[in-house]
Amino acid sequence: MEGSSSLRRANCGAKGGSPGFKVRGFMGQQQLEDALTGMGLVIIPAGVPRFPGMTRDDLFNINAGIVKTLCEGIAKCCPKAIINLISNPVNSTVPIAAEVFKKAGTYDPKRLLGVTMLDVVRANTFVAEVLGLDPREVDVPVVGGHAGVTILPLLSQVKPLFSFNKEETEHLTSRIQNGGTEVVEAYAAVKFADACLQGLRGDAGIIQCAFVSSQVTELPFVASRVRLGRNGV
Ligand SMILES: NC(=O)c1ccc[n+]([C@@H]2O[C@H](COP(=O)([O-])OP(=O)(O)OC[C@H]3O[C@@H](n4cnc5c(N)ncnc54)[C@H](O)[C@@H]3O)[C@@H](O)[C@H]2O)c1
Numbered sequence: 001m002e003g004s005s006s007l008r009r010a011n012c013g014a015k016g017g018s019p020g021f022k023v024r025g026f027m028g029q030q031q032l033e034d035a036l037t038g039m040g041l042v043i044i045p046a047g048v049p050r051f052p053g054m055t056r057d058d059l060f061n062i063n064a065g066i067v068k069t070l071c072e073g074i075a076k077c078c079p080k081a082i083i084n085l086i087s088n089p090v091n092s093t094v095p096i097a098a099e100v101f102k103k104a105g106t107y108d109p110k111r112l113l114g115v116t117m118l119d120v121v122r123a124n125t126f127v128a129e130v131l132g133l134d135p136r137e138v139d140v141p142v143v144g145g146h147a148g149v150t151i152l153p154l155l156s157q158v159k160p161l162f163s164f165n166k167e168e169t170e171h172l173t174s175r176i177q178n179g180g181t182e183v184v185e186a187y188a189a190v191k192f193a194d195a196c197l198q199g200l201r202g203d204a205g206i207i208q209c210a211f212v213s214s215q216v217t218e219l220p221f222v223a224s225r226v227r228l229g230r231n232g233v
């Protein structure tokens with residue numbers, strides 16, 4: 001077995017038990033072929049996530065190798081599968097997968113996709129906030145890549161149509177481009193608060209935790225200062 005690597009495989013149409021599918025687990029390089037053989041869709045979220053202060057590019061050295069290995073397995077065991085790459089940096093893991101498939105002679109650009117839907121969901125949410133609408137009523141086309149300035153929200157094409165001024169356009173573009181960083185920092189803050197609460201168990205006294213975002217200063221929930229008492233109050 002190789003570390004904590006794990007692969008999950010869902011079989012649609014299995015009999016009995018859960019309605020319509022069952023999940024099986026596989027571990028390590030030696031079970032990779034069993035996990036992949038016969039698959040029509042492979043979704044890859046394997047690899048390390050980033051921490052505050054990191055860019056997605058900082059994940060390249062580890063995740064590139066993981067994606068390469070998995071794609072070599074796909075080329076061998078399920079060359080016709082549709083591949084959804086979630087592992088970051090998506091801007092690089094998709095080209096890595098493409099090169100693996102080209103080398104194996106199985107490359108089909110229509111079956112290789114980088115997952116960037118979060119950019120669209122966040123764009124709809126942030127624009128809806130400005131317009132005072134439900135995000136489900138808003139449609140913001142987002143093109144380009146999945147990192148910083150490569151994420152390009154087409155604010156002139158928003159539905160319902162709206163003409164944003166320069167300040168709104170700059171604010172929304174920046175927030176959409178940095179939405180992932182916002183989430184990474186908020187998640188770290190929540191984990192930190194949780195660790196503080198765990199640490200308080202059985203302790204008398206009060207500790208103070210400062211959550212200071214390095215990049216996103218507008219967000220009250222990221223750049224907040226919390227005072228935690230013995231019961232987390
Ligand atoms: N494209 C997107 O929209 C998007 C969204 C969220 C996360 N991500 C990226 O997805 C990746 C995973 O993020 P996460 O938050 O789920 O991390 P996580 O640490 O919660 O999960 C990663 C999983 O990968 C597994 N893993 C590690 N090495 C592996 C290997 N060699 N083979 C198979 N599995 C392996 C780990 O055991 C773990 O279960 C990160 O690179 C993150 O940046 C992308």
Ligand SMILES: O=C(O)C[C@H](O)C(=O)O
Pocket residue numbers: 049050056088118119179180181183184
């Ligand atoms: O930003 C990240 O590191 C995770 C993911 O790519 C995201 O956009 O939320």
